[in-house]
Amino acid sequence: MSVKMTVPARSDLLEIYDRLVRKNGRRNWWPVKYGKYGTARADTGGFEIVAGAILVQNTTWKNAERALGNMHTAGIWGYRAVHEIPETALVETIRSSGYYNTKTKKLKAFAEVIVKEYAGSDANLFELELADLRHRLLDIYGIGEETADDIILYAAKKPSFVIDAYTRRLVDRLGWHVDGSRYSDYQRLFSSRLEPDLELWGELHAQIDGHAVRVCHKLDPLCHGCVLLDLCPTGRLNTGQ
Template sequence: MRPKPLTGDLLAIYDALHAAFGHQHWWPAKTPFETMVGAILTQNVSWTNAAQAIANLEAAGMLDPDLLAAADTGDIARLIIPSRFYNQKAERIQEFAGIYVAEFQADPAVMAAVETGALRERLLAVRGFGKETVDTILLYACRKPVFVVDAYTRRIFSRYGLLPEKVSYDRTQRLFSDHLPPDVKLFNDYHAQIVRLGKTACRKSPLCDRCPIRRVCGSLRCAAADQMSRYDP
């Protein structure tokens, strides 16, 4: 385990990812509410599946908070089948849409005006909303500087010795929030870059020869790459 990570290390990793992959232009949605619904639909499924479910809602004229809040969950479920776990997600979408309408006037600006900590606690109280879903809404829909953590984040940064292998969401998040400026644009694209790296190179069985951060400024070393090099000198 490395000592307390430095801002420079994290920024060097981001710079290398950005140079390799370019800006990722996340979140791919037309409106803040679409982002919120997408954060629910992408739970435990790929974005491709979630995007198809969103397209179905849009084609049916149902991508509207008032309509979703009043809709029968069965009708919502039939439209979001590609997202898997569609019955549960239909209930979550309907409940959240009702809260969005009743408490925030279906206005993303009203929602974003709520203090970050208070808004995070309110959203975490919504049934079926975990930290990743809530933080995705805070960052991408409300433009609050909250770093989103996922399985890719834990995998990549534990391999670099910046985190233990079995690390909590909160500790992983603090790695970034404690050592990076609270910049929405940076947090936005950094998370997207991590997802891109996790999908293309830093997989469960890593493809280290494809990794743009295998060596960063000579200061960080990947344990997975080092292990593979011992078998393939």
């Protein structure tokens, strides 16, 4: 049996948000553990978010976090440090994040742009208007739409809603109609209904991710105990309600 599609209203999005926050508490993403003053070699506070957004590609946050911790311990902290360190040393440091050869190249590509074009400070890059900033980020090796929007929303503090596999899964299971299947189509579902509020967009993305990791699993979602069950046609099918 297929799920009946509906066109969600702004209130539906906010209902999901409220329920998840009530259930789980605020997550206050993006988690910044070391920050600007972690070591004398740090360049800017955004570095940790940028590096984390690259390291988390195709892996769990836990693995990315371990790699970040290793970078910090090794003193490879900040764009200049990443730019200067030999590739082989960085590869060893971020091994826990998987795809470490590719991610090393991505981290170094980003660092090179900041060092060579923006005087070593991501604040200079983040000054660009949102559309120009997104365009510039997407031009950097290894930065796709999701990573770009992570960086824009959480590091540059500009409203660009982040879509990931977890968000697509939840939207599809809730039976929300999306005008197409591209990243931008899913993004528009949120950005056209919710005012560009950094805190709301950042927290909603974080809540959806947490919900997917803990409850709305790819296989065998835990629908019986889910706070969204009465709103979710997939959950009702799964539970026979």
